[in-house]
Amino acid sequence: MAGGSDPIDGRLLVASELRRVRDDTGLTQSEAADQLSWSASKIARIEAGHVAVSRTDLMALLSVYAVKGQLRDSLLAANDTSRRTRTWWSRHSRVLSPALQQLLRFESQCELLRQYEPLLIPGLLQTRDYARAVIGQHTSDPGTVETLVKVRLRRQIEVCGRPAPPLLWFALDEAAVRRVVGSPELMADQLEHVLAHAEKAHVTVRVVPFDAGVHPGLRGPLALYGLRAEHGRFVVYQESWAGGMFTRDEPTVDHARTVFNRLHAIALDAEDSAVFLRDVVGEMREKAARRAEVRKEAAKERPTATLPAGWSARP
Known part of the structure; x- marks a missing residue:
């Protein structure tokens, strides 16, 4: 698994890999959640990439899925990078x-x-x-x-x-x-x-x-x-x-x-x-x-204000 400096790339890559390794174990989202005393919706949000996963939670998931060695290290590194890097829209969140x-x-x-x-x-x-x-x-x-x-x-x-x-x-x-x-x-x-x-x-x-x-x-x-x-x-x-x-x-x-x-x-x-x-x-x-012409004609027909005799427009 290759990681990158793009925070979104990292989050979605981790989410995709977590979904894949869970499928490999034969566990459903509910079964994985039960082992961690989490809700199934939390697993679903993580696997969908809707939320960032903390390092602690990621380590817990990898333990449940028995992920070790290089894949474990790569997932942790990609996740760490994605959490450290801000997206261009972060300041507008x-x-x-x-x-x-x-x-x-x-x-x-x-x-x-x-x-x-x-x-x-x-x-x-x-x-x-x-x-x-x-x-x-x-x-x-x-x-x-x-x-x-x-x-x-x-x-x-x-x-x-x-x-x-x-x-x-x-x-x-x-x-x-x-x-x-x-x-x-x-x-x-x-x-x-x-x-x-x-x-x-x-x-x-x-x-x-x-x-x-x-x-x-x-x-x-x-x-x-x-x-x-x-x-x-x-x-x-x-x-x-x-x-x-x-x-x-x-x-x-x-x-x-x-x-x-x-x-x-x-x-x-x-x-x-x-x-x-x-x-x-x-x-x-x-x-x-046509609209411009209508406005022009309306302006011509609009009566102009006249001042009483002896009044001046100047102050």
Whole structure:
């Protein structure tokens, strides 16, 4: 097992190895927890990489699993390194939800991301103004809004700006493309930003048109992460009003793959999607121009205030 200086790499690698060695022993999470007088949920959180594991707890787990020698030393070293090293978002943790911090961990480790968004442009493709408009709907504190916007833009740099970026496949429902967020002009800028990303070799953007009818993606936003520290394993992320939920459950992962295969079949291909997006950009520009003209005409018709005779506008 090779360790690294990346704290997320270390945590997920340790979590993956702990899950593997527990499986090798034949113990369930509940059985392992019983031997340590822990709850099964604690084992589950550690194996999912949701929480950091202390050195003491790790040594206890390795003892239960009879892990010795080089593997034990490597796991302890990787865990120590991951706990000492701060992530780039640590200084913003006060305003980041646990689900968002977990999403950042998975994004930092993904080699492949497939994402479907039925209502909004995905965060990794958002402009600053679009992100500010969306995030502002969830909190009224200006400082928190700006911090979350900065985090979202930093996510894009961390994921898309790597020397070897992950393969990114986005399916956008037509509703997400046509919904005017902020203003038509802002939306046109946003869609042009999506088009610019779609020209990159590692990014694919597909539009699911209204004509596709009812499809399994309509149940809500869905993402599938392939993680380099997980030896080809996948994690499913689903959003709801209650927050984000991650799972490695194989039936759920298989179902997510089925959903994405269906979306792949019904979406416009990459070339037609680009044409579609450019057409909507044109529509948004026209809508912005019409609104500007209406405001201009309204200003002309607005009566101007007149001063009584003998009064002066000067003090």
